[in-house]
Structures are given as C-alpha cells and as structure tokens.
Amino acid sequence: MPDFYRKIIENNKKWVEETTLNDPQFFERLAQGQQPPLLWIGCADSRVPANQIIGAQPGEVFVHRNIANMVVHSDMNMLSVLDYAVNVLKVKHVIVCGHYGCGGVKAAMGNESIGLIDNWIRHIKDVYRLHNRELDAIEDKQERFDRFVELNVREQVNDLAKTSIVQNAWNHDQPLFLHGVVYGVGSGIIQDLGVNISNNSELDEVYQLSF
Numbered sequence: 001m002p003d004f005y006r007k008i009i010e011n012n013k014k015w016v017e018e019t020t021l022n023d024p025q026f027f028e029r030l031a032q033g034q035q036p037p038l039l040w041i042g043c044a045d046s047r048v049p050a051n052q053i054i055g056a057q058p059g060e061v062f063v064h065r066n067i068a069n070m071v072v073h074s075d076m077n078m079l080s081v082l083d084y085a086v087n088v089l090k091v092k093h094v095i096v097c098g099h100y101g102c103g104g105v106k107a108a109m110g111n112e113s114i115g116l117i118d119n120w121i122r123h124i125k126d127v128y129r130l131h132n133r134e135l136d137a138i139e140d141k142q143e144r145f146d147r148f149v150e151l152n153v154r155e156q157v158n159d160l161a162k163t164s165i166v167q168n169a170w171n172h173d174q175p176l177f178l179h180g181v182v183y184g185v186g187s188g189i190i191q192d193l194g195v196n197i198s199n200n201s202e203l204d205e206v207y208q209l210s211f
C-alpha cells in the first residue's frame, strides 16, 4: 500500500480512539441522526475544509462543495443537497464560502482552455460579464482577482435566493438566512461580505416567485 494511503487509515484509527476516550458516547450519539443548523456551499479546494475552519464538529454542518462554490440552478446535485437541507433537515443558515486564490475563478478570468471544465467555468465567466465594468476598471490584476472572488460569492448567494426551494421556504415563513463569506487561504480568516438575505424582496422583481 502506498504510504499516504496507509497513513490516513492509521490516522482514522487514532482519531476514533482519541475521540472515544474524550467522549465515550460520541459515535453512539451521531448514529442516532443529524440535525445540523447549517448548510455550507464551498469550493472543492483542499485548503478550504469546511468543518475545520469554522470549528464545527461532525453533525453540525451539511456540506456541498464544487469547483468555485457555484450555485448552478440546473445542477441536480446542488439542488438535491439544498432541498434535503432545507426541507428535511430544516437548516436555518446557508453559507456560500468563496476563497481568495480560487483556481476556478482565476481560470474564468483568462482565456485558456483547460478541457471539459471550461463548461463549468463558463458559469463563472457569466459573473464576470455581469460585473465587467467594475472588474475591468481595476488595473491591479491581483486586486481584480480578489474582487472577482467576492462578486462571485455575492452572485451565488443571489442564485440561491432565486431557487424555488429557498423561496418556497420563505413563503412558508420558515426561517432561512443566506450568507456570503470569503476565506483567506493565506490568513485562515473568514470575512463576512455583507450579503445576508432572508426574504425574496431583495431580488430583481422578475425572479420573485408567487405561490
């Protein structure tokens, strides 16, 4: 067996031993079920592990991750996670977490073809086009990249709010708060972007659903 693979299996044994030593009922309790208050939509980037950076224990956060923390309204995977989180688990908060230095966002700023992923990156390019006036006006490339990461989070939070799942929950007066944050891979710090939505009145009228 390759060393890294062997190491992670051993790490798991150690983790189970240590966890059980500190809290003998830990796994028994988790086996009863889950009631996480939070759905996390983050980037697949290995440097942004959801639970670890927010100090959440197993059972505390329902997680969906993809390249560049995208909310694509026709993505059955995302919609299934969102539907289960909102309608079955009844999470109260959904966080979209972007991160500085995101490879997906960087690729979307450029023109190079990377392969199949170009079609996923396309969704991020649409965000650029939506904000091209602001972004093109930023001369410093790093600053423009950082701002693009932030604007992408903002758009994904808006796209969450536009889903029938979220608007239906709001229509039933189910408390559901959407938040946009950005993580600094070089600092470890999560920054609130001031995008906090809890009803559909902030959406452009054309997206507001009546039930």
Ligand code: CO
Pocket: 043, 044, 045, 067, 068, 069, 099, 101, 102, 103, 104, 105
């Ligand atoms: Co990323």
